[in-house]
């Protein structure tokens with residue numbers, strides 16, 4: 001088998017405390033919606049124009065995969081992209097390995113697309129992606145008729161899939177609260193002759209459902225307790241529709257927490273997506289006593305956005321309930337940093353899914369807190385951080401484990417800790433937020449590379 005394996009020279013970065021942060025900033029387009037806009041564009045007939053696409057490494061890998069499968073993807077200007085789709089059922093046989101780099105979302109959603117088409121494709125990625133569990137995607141796909149031709153030990157990439165002549169529609173209850181599993185099954189269901197149903201016990205981000213409905217798919221979403229039942233009729237003709245990608249709340253989380261913990265700061269983050277399945281961090285920070293005002297709520301391309309006015313001030317420790325995890329799953333590393341600056345204990349409950357992200361984020365956050373002098377403990381799937389008020393020691397070098405969110409979270413800590421914080425490698429920041437450093441620098445932060 002031909003496999004590619006990406007690696008890069010480490011790029012250490014240090015952050016040190018300076019004056020207050022102030023000003024207005026924008027963060028890039030949402031990563032989840034950006035991946036989906038390229039994929040849905042590929043499965044639509046006609047031309048999809050995308051505005052404010054996140055031009056991060058993860059999304060660029062999805063663009064390459066769409067090209068390898070026969071779609072036309074062109075960059076027309078900053079954030080402005082055009083996709084000419086092949087339509088459902090129209091994928092071509094790729095001639096190269098689909099290398100998704102660091103991207104769980106891109107690889108898993110595309111497994112659903114490829115696994116429901118009669119093509120054979122090999123998926124691979126970097127050392128981080130090679131550790132991540134793919135059985136959770138392969139299991140439902142096998143039930144839908146996909147053949148797993150080859151896989152690395154334990155159901156990991158590199159792996160090769162071959163889709164069936166005709167995909168079998170299924171009813172599937174996701175074994176973990178995961179929008180990636182849900183979306184992979186829905187994308188596979190698009191190319192099956194019948195109704196595919198996904199049941200999730202806890203609601204997860206609903207961008208796939210919204211975008212498919214926007215493109216004209218027959219998709220029904222019913223609420224069932226805290227969860228949802230999503231039913232999709234297969235083989236629709238998706239209409240190419242223009243997409244405007246709103247600003248990513250998971251990226252906004254970094255200037256948001258920075259503005260709260262650097263004394264004297266006042267920052268506005270503009271037009272951030274406030275989809276309620278993504279706003280768990282804001283809810284939690286408000287419970288901690290943060291001063292965050294959501295102003296100018298409006299609709300942008302089918303998603304609600306608001307300007308966030310953030311003012312620094314004291315935070316207090318809280319208990320974060322496990323049912324909130326899906327609405328802030330990527331925000332726990334930076335919440336742990338906010339918790340270090342709070343007074344009292346913050347208990348974040350039910351974080352099992354953090355163990356299977358770009359790194360084992362529970363372990364990586366704990367190791368970072370240990371290096372920077374913040375008392376904490378892991379109890380089962382809970383992370384408990386003992387807040388130190390304004391007096392976080394910092395210092396030391398944090399191991400980022402190929403994880404962009406660990407990198408950005410601990411750089412944010414360094415902007416307010418007593419000693420600078422160094423991260424061993426800032427390269428992965430480019431996967432989701434390439435303008436992270438210039439954005440914070442515009443507010444007055446400084447970094448040393």
Ligand SMILES: O=C(O)C1=C[C@@H](OP(=O)(O)O)[C@@H](O)[C@H](O)C1
Pocket residue numbers: 031032033105177178179180181183205329330353
């Ligand atoms: O569907 C998506 O776009 C995502 C879902 C989440 O992953 P899981 O589905 O594994 O929870 C999240 O962590 C990831 O950053 C993006």
Ligand SMILES: C=C(OP(=O)(O)O)C(=O)O
Pocket residue numbers: 031058102103104105106330357358405432
């Ligand atoms: C978990 C993340 O992404 P992915 O699963 O797409 O690699 C993330 O961006 O924090």
